[in-house]
Amino acid sequence: MQKSSRRQEEEVQVHSDLKYSHRLSLYDRPPTEDITLEEFETCAIDRLYVLSEIESCYARNRPFDELKKITKSQCEKHVPLDHNSAITKARDDQRRKDITGHFVLRLAFCRSEELRRRFVKAETTLFRIRYLDASERERRDFCKSGDFDWTQVDESEKSMYAPQLKAAVPDADAKEQYFKVKWTSVPDLVEKRRVFLKDGWAYVPSREQSSIVFQEFQTRLEKALQMTAKALPRMDEDTRLEPILANLSQGFIAGMGSEWGTSENTGEGIRAEMVDELAHKHFPMCMRNLHDNLKRDHHLKHFGRLQYGLFLKVLGLSIEEALAFWRRSFSGYTDDQFNKQYKYNIRHSYGLEGRRANYPAKSCQQILMNDQPGASDSHGCPYRHFSPNNLQTALLSMYSPQGLTEADLPEIMNMVRAEAYHVACTRVYEITHATQNVRKGDGIGSGETITHPNQYARASMALEHAAADGVKVEADGDIVMS
Template sequence: MFKSKELKSQKRTPTASVGASTAPGYPHRLNFYDLPPLFEVTLEDFEESAIDRLRILAEIESSYARNRSWDELKEVTEKLCKKYLPLHANATALGKINPLEERKRDHLGHFVLRLAFCRSEELRRRFVTTEKTLFRVRYEGELREEKMEFVNSLNFGWVKVDTNERSSFEAELKALEVKPPGLPRTDEQEGPRAQEYVKVHWTKVPDLVAKRRVFLRGGFAYVHSREVSSIVYHEFESALQKALEHTAKMLPRMDEDTRLVPLLNNLSQGFLAGIPSEWSGPPLAGDEIRADMIDDMAKKHFPLCMRNLHECLTRDRHLKHFGRLQYGLFLKVLGLSIDEAVLFWRKSFSNITDDKFNKEYKYNIRHSYGLEGKRANYPAKSCQQILTTDKPGVGDCHGCPYRHFSPENLQSSLLTHYSLQGLGTTDLHEIMRTVKDGHYHVACTRVFEITHASKGVKKGDGIGDGESVTHPNQYAARSIELEKEQSQEGTVMAVD
């Protein structure tokens, strides 16, 4: 299965340097990213390739915060890869799609994110962890033949253990043939090569040494073919760490590029709340959202940030500027028309005169709908924008409660707003733990799962396909959708 290598430090052959008929320069869909992309791209492609990849990496980190099992994490990651970053195998790509474009996009997105996440030790650590996980998911899902070709195209400084050496350590190596409990069956275990061994310096497989799954002799680890993936993962992680440190030293040269620096700064915040999808239309197809529906919808479908704003508006008959902006754009994208929005805000601001409302507030409402000023169609704020911009001060109601509330106020608010939907005191420990660790959107996702359990949502489902909440409108839209599905199922059962 493995090519015999000289047991000395050698430079690996970069995976992007070998030609292939299906994807010149990218013979494998697996990639160690040894070389930077050497082709011209538009600024739009530069950004989009990074955003699509960051969607996947952010969900991987969320999966760790949500204590998903490896099988669950792998399933979610594979679904997101098919959606945002597909990579077809050589065997399945022939005559159907062009794998070159897919692999170039994958290559580009990785290097753009290197620029974004090399800036601090913490960012580098998080990037390496998620990239290694993505690589492992792809490696485990790779076709056996293509996986073998990829591994043999690299040089990790290992040596295949020959027959004479195996005879010398027969008893010790025989012990390694016992599969550890819980280890799934993999391609490396199948076929006549299932009992092959390679030896490599023990520093290449520290995880296997710690688990006592190798035989050590003279500074070298004898590794069963079943475990060779650990060498590959360790090499990937080590190479990426060194590359990020090198990139960090080179980054100051880019400070004068006004096109890229703001983009990279924005990407570096992607782990905070994931990468949101754009929400531009109402979730209630064919149904109009009226002003008098908002209060009931807030109690059933709104995330905590919007419930808090609605409560403050109901209580104080007023919201400050950033609160009106955050809540107003949310309602707009939810499907509230301009006429209904004016009616809603006028009714909510019941303690002021018509004249004051028309002079001081009506213009801003129309402006947010693109009917005044520069007539821009403003989108609703995503979780990332709410978390990172316009920090609330004293008397403000905007922002993210999971980040901006004190622990005591947050727990009280959660029980106040969601206890009737199934959230109890026993759920608070898990939610507060994720908040303490800085995974605010994960806490919001868990609240969604708990409060929609009666509609069939299970732990780990998120808002669909395991994805975490990244946008308040995403939360509300999915909640409304689930209610409609349950209502339709009830109608069908009644007819039957």
Template sequence: MFSTRKAAVEVERHSRLKYPHRLNFYDKPPVEDITIEEFETCAIDRLRVLAEIESGFARNRPYDELKTIAIAQCEKYIPLNATSATTVNRDAQRRKDHIGHFVLRLAFCRSEELRRRFVKAEMTLFRVRYDTDGNDERKEFLNSRDFNWIQVNEKEKVGLAEELAAASPGLDINTQDFYKVRWTRVPDLIERRKVLLKAGWAYVPAREQSSIVFQEFQVHLQNQLEKTAKSLPRLDEDNRIVPILNNLSQGFLAGVPSEWGAPEGSGEEIRADMIDDLARKHFPMCMRNLHENLKRDHHLKHFGRLQYGLFIKALGLSIDEAVLFWRRSFSGMTDDQFNKGYKYNIRHSYGLEGKRANYPAKSCQQILMTDQPGSNDSHGCPYRHFSVDNLQTALLSTYSSQGLTTADLPDILNSVKGGHYHVACTRVFEITHANQGVKKMEGVGGGESVTHPNQYAQRSRELEKAMVEKVKKEVGADGDGDVVMVG
């Protein structure tokens, strides 16, 4: 009895939804009070989803793969349950989705290029949600909007039966509804010869009805972004919002999420004398480059030390081991020179000096967009900051022992030329970990792209540990023996 009453309360609580549909054309901006933290969080979580969608475009993923990845990302960051799901707060989910969309509109309305990329990613997200919506809920959504289509009546359908059948081979005309729209609204269907054109009208079968919806969404969003761009100057005086929008738009230009919460190591502390071996087997190109320069010159300039130092800190290097590592690396100076010139900065990065802030390792977006390297610097992203010739040479010399060959370079360089640097790095990860079961398009897991150097290194180490455990089990089944992994 109690459980029945509780279920009834849940149904009643969710029966009057502010956001009645899972699908949304985002006609009305949110007008409620929103905290700065919520403003930023909603946008970042949505950006993570859109960034993975855009990575999928850069890698020429087929729609089915892109759909699978988008669904997984949505479940992690912006889940939207069906209206029939009465045990979750659907309005809260849809409110977050709504706010995130409008914040990103503000961030991406600033240029034609940003608007184009945003519309393409949002269009794909809408399509994924449309395809995964239940038939009844999708129909309710379509009935809630005026799409300005005219349903073809039975008399007109009979009169055009022969022409409709010729335009839609294999379709049972008698059981299929048709809708009339102006031909300019379905250019994709016309291009694919999927509709009958007559007197300026396109006769769209119900199975292709989604094309009208998608085109309407795209045109609507493009128009709204242009209007938003005209209103944007009014925000210039708000010093709380503008820096957030700048950061979001930079993150989108970098092709990666604005922030990525890198785990501080894997719970396993590493020692200074382990780093050379870890670098050879597990480091991404940016950190391999810094490591090799440090070994060669016994020194790194300020931004190089900062980028590399925070990376190995997040990898699991304690402050004592960090001081030991840097002292050994800076072998061309006396203890006094090292203590006076560098030890304080090392301790500062661990939050033990100065304002005692615990600085996180730099993400790919930060490496790509801040502290641009000069000609004599070693920091930055090699995929962005190296010349094409230098990058090819560096890739082969760094990763040839892990399976990368000249045949792999065109695929990597195509991503670089398109400005998708994280996609190039992800492809290198796949190639160099193919012998551990990583397949093309799999990324660092579940199709996700590299968004942080520590994410790359941690996943690489996880794969090695899994391989070791697998070999141990196999050896244990066949007989005793030591397991030796060759990097």
């Protein structure tokens, strides 16, 4: 008993030392500290990595156990939130980042009913996973602090409705506690007939208390987003924040994968004569389309050259090989025409002319949202910018040799109709790499979805390199010995 009492005293001291005493939050109090513009954006981006992966899981109809595993993995990478017992961790800093990221994303996703719906669904799922992962003490302390609109049913009322409560919860014993809430607070339990209803009240057993908490979280967030939307016009006057919020609101459409865009992620060097074979075996549809159009027309317009050229650069094509590749591809031009019209831009993209910047390859989000293609353009994302009929024809034409069939098209097109374009691309990757032991739901490893064309190509090339050596390929394309 003395040890137990001492442990409780230590836990109280641990809680009292924290500015943010609870790991779980209803996000009913916005952060009040001063933060830099960089931190404003970073906190939101890190959280968006997690939320976009949750949305991808829903688009792929993953079971909840898989969704939970993937979400926890993403949280550990981007928004870790340790338990109160982890006294060696910077728990206050973690919770401050968590709360800041949430409120910044509220500003980004309150702009339309559709964005609000998707944000609420992803945030409620994240909260649910964290709640289920919390200790009994954390849940209890959180519920005590949350000002939930429920009343604990006393013993006399339990006795009065004992038969009805027993009928609703047949396996409940005499010690089961009940909470009385408005029936509209637990529509899921009412639908499943797992509560006793009386005069507009639902009698919820303690084992189902989480349903009340989840519904309360969702309801409060929906109301908060509507209030934020009304206040947003005043925020639009701040020219520093508007571009950040506009960019964040696109995160659900293409996921978050910008770290794949720099030349630090290049694989082995490739030569100009290798590109055609690589395109047919390893390129995502956007780059395969550009390559096929370049072969057919011996030319690409500006945005097509930019999108494809930066992709090849990060893939490992050196400036010398790039000049050789583009000169060979533009076979209808004389050397003089090529040098005057195109050589400078190729060198510029490698940082050898003009500003001499190391330009990154374009991510899925940039391809989807920027520089929209016209009727005669080849750049963009086929999953978004092709008509349904043209997309299906192109998929079969490009990927039938790798195992994609007409039977796979309905599933892919359902993802496209749901605007989960990068998820559709990931499914194509799984289908075309099934012979290399990539199963449905694996993504590019650990269930991760594709968010960058170079991510697709590198993972595909790594699988081929690993096949003969009996090694395992990680989600980032790295090869490790099994």
